[in-house]
Amino acid sequence: MQNIMIFGATSAIAEATARRFAERGDALYLLARNEERLARIADDLKIRGAHSVEFSPWDAGGVDHTQTLDRARAVLGHIDVVLIAHGTLPDQKGCEGDAETALREININAISTLAVLTPLANWMEQQNQGTIAVITSVAGDRGRQSNYVYGAAKGMVSTFLQGLRNRLYRSGVNVVDIKPGFVDTPMTADFKKGPLWAKPERVARDIVGAIDSGKAEIYTPFFWRWIMLIIRNIPETIFKRLSL
Amino acid sequence: MNISGWGQYPSIDAKTLNPLVDRDITNIFMAPGRDDSLIARGLGRSYGDSALAKSVIGMDAMDHFISFDETSGDLRCRAGVSLDQILAVFVPKGWFLTVTPGTKFVTVGGAIASDVHGKNHHVDGTFSNHVSLIRIATVSEGIVDCSRSEYSDLFRATCGGMGLTGVILEATIRLRPIKSGMIEERTVKVGNLDEAVEVFEANQDVTYSVAWIDCVATGANLGRSLVMMGEHADAGELNAHQKGKLSVPFNMPDFLLNPYSVHAFNALYYNRVSKPVSTRTVHYDSFFYPLDGIHQWNRMYGKGGFTQYQFVLPKGTGLEGMRLILQRIADSGRGSFLSVLKVFGKENDNYLSFPMGGYTLALDFKIGPGLFAFLDELDAILADHGGRVYLAKDARMSRACFRRGYPRADQFIRTRARYGADKAFHSLQSQRLGL
Numbered sequence: 114m115q116n117i118m119i120f121g122a123t124s125a126i127a128e129a130t131a132r133r134f135a136e137r138g139d140a141l142y143l144l145a146r147n148e149e150r151l152a153r154i155a156d157d158l159k160i161r162g163a164h165s166v167e168f169s170p171w172d173a174g175g176v177d178h179t180q181t182l183d184r185a186r187a188v189l190g191h192i193d194v195v196l197i198a199h200g201t202l203p204d205q206k207g208c209e210g211d212a213e214t215a216l217r218e219i220n221i222n223a224i225s226t227l228a229v230l231t232p233l234a235n236w237m238e239q240q241n242q243g244t245i246a247v248i249t250s251v252a253g254d255r256g257r258q259s260n261y262v263y264g265a266a267k268g269m270v271s272t273f274l275q276g277l278r279n280r281l282y283r284s285g286v287n288v289v290d291i292k293p294g295f296v297d298t299p300m301t302a303d304f305k306k307g308p309l310w311a312k313p314e315r316v317a318r319d320i321v322g323a324i325d326s327g328k329a330e331i332y333t334p335f336f337w338r339w340i341m342l343i344i345r346n347i348p349e350t351i352f353k354r355l356s357l
Numbered sequence: 358m359n360i361s362g363w364g365q366y367p368s369i370d371a372k373t374l375n376p377l378v379d380r381d382i383t384n385i386f387m388a389p390g391r392d393d394s395l396i397a398r399g400l401g402r403s404y405g406d407s408a409l410a411k412s413v414i415g416m417d418a419m420d421h422f423i424s425f426d427e428t429s430g431d432l433r434c435r436a437g438v439s440l441d442q443i444l445a446v447f448v449p450k451g452w453f454l455t456v457t458p459g460t461k462f463v464t465v466g467g468a469i470a471s472d473v474h475g476k477n478h479h480v481d482g483t484f485s486n487h488v489s490l491i492r493i494a495t496v497s498e499g500i501v502d503c504s505r506s507e508y509s510d511l512f513r514a515t516c517g518g519m520g521l522t523g524v525i526l527e528a529t530i531r532l533r534p535i536k537s538g539m540i541e542e543r544t545v546k547v548g549n550l551d552e553a554v555e556v557f558e559a560n561q562d563v564t565y566s567v568a569w570i571d572c573v574a575t576g577a578n579l580g581r582s583l584v585m586m587g588e589h590a591d592a593g594e595l596n597a598h599q600k601g602k603l604s605v606p607f608n609m610p611d612f613l614l615n616p617y618s619v620h621a622f623n624a625l626y627y628n629r630v631s632k633p634v635s636t637r638t639v640h641y642d643s644f645f646y647p648l649d650g651i652h653q654w655n656r657m658y659g660k661g662g663f664t665q666y667q668f669v670l671p672k673g674t675g676l677e678g679m680r681l682i683l684q685r686i687a688d689s690g691r692g693s694f695l696s697v698l699k700v701f702g703k704e705n706d707n708y709l710s711f712p713m714g715g716y717t718l719a720l721d722f723k724i725g726p727g728l729f730a731f732l733d734e735l736d737a738i739l740a741d742h743g744g745r746v747y748l749a750k751d752a753r754m755s756r757a758c759f760r761r762g763y764p765r766a767d768q769f770i771r772t773r774a775r776y777g778a779d780k781a782f783h784s785l786q787s788q789r790l791g792l
Contacts, residue, residue: 123377125418136743147378149378150377150378153378153421153435155421156421156422156424157421157422157423160422160423160424160425160446161422161446162446175734176626299375299377299417299418302373302375304414305358
């Protein structure tokens, strides 16, 4: 049994991942803004086999998350895995028209994650064991006109995670950067779906696999590694002409 | 976005709403200028147009278990929970669905709305017979809990009501204790329809029974079938099913399905069993859900889609009607790969539930020129013999045929109006049928 803490636990990917943890009997501590939905998910995970499920309302908008972490530690004691999964999918056009909108989205998708990671890293470092897994995005690999505000935020988190992984290596703490491609969730409900789209259950399987095997970075589903390899390597003189 | 039912016919450009909590649903009802053709949609496994409307309420995110009583087997869950999920979680604990249709990829809400039946209808009735309570969001009364004693009119209208009374949010369903995930299966090979019915009648106390019927055979062979019966095994592990690995990746080209291939398939399938009676022990997944193993098998019928024609004929005169219809199908050369025959137990008192005591037959037809006129002819034979067509599979039935088959439709319509549902819920099917 592992003790697992999940930020943004009501997101479709986080919930699908939590179900896999529950099925193998892990103890879970869930955090998200929507308390009604958190309560529903908690009941559900217990029936699915979780050893125990606690939850607490949490808003990513705050800066000081030490209290949240302290409370979780009081409940769980030792923590084996922290999954950070909260986020939004900004309206790119809206961000282009209004700096406040753009900054708000950057705040939710990047700054808030760093605000959680900072005390969390210190704490895991003291513990000398554990995994920090963060859901970023393939969008962070290269800025594209269709969603570069989101991409910039996710890219910032990925760079931060690289450094953090490097720092925590000596303490035996693994840092996993999870980069999903297109995932069919309520967040992307309005998008036209095609063959590249994956279900949250598929992504969840990859996340659990990456955490268990101590990977540093995964693309999920796997083929995004090759798609992004190509996208990253297109020369900028050509890339700037493309409508991606 | 363009959506369709499992038969890929018809389709509609629909807006999908994705509620996360109950309030999101009542907000949809109260939104100014909202669409009056709303319908809830689960996994989209009804074959025709029952879950198609300009605005569909996707229940995907409402898929949570709420509580489970280990003494009674009562499971309370949200409407978006699939039977697939229930089996995955509860088979290892020693519980099974009391009634299951031929696919596990349906939601609890959808199973109630279609009041689905299974191979044990003659013993256990329909899905809703094992539902004690439904929480439903209505337009005029808000969120209410209905049962056989409270809001009983709403309960009777909602079970089998094709989502036209409100949005089902939660239900309490009774599971069945099992000792093993395996089924003891017995297959009896019979040469014609009379023999098939005899086998069904002689085995009324067997929990599960269904026949695959060769719908191409004629003359003395008319109705030759493999009658498959089953009981939960006493021995064996409580293993849940695995995820299916096979998939039909794209719509098959039209020429694959033709009278020759259908003939060959039916002959091969019938002759796959050589002994008159054979027994084996199989996992519940292959016994109940043989087609679930092949994802998107609906693409076998090509991009034009197909319709499943399922009807029931009452005992007594029904057998004569069944013979007439089988003969017409065999003569038409429109036969299908898999046709399924079953003897139903007695009817329940829901207004629009499909099963009635008698014989039911289900067959797939590829959509093509002349098909609907042909099915109208079958409908006429059906109506003359007191039968009806299953709404969960229908995409084309006429209003008149519906009215003749469902004599309690007026009570349904009145109940629907009492809860304000006629002001909000309409599917393409309800509009076609005048509901």
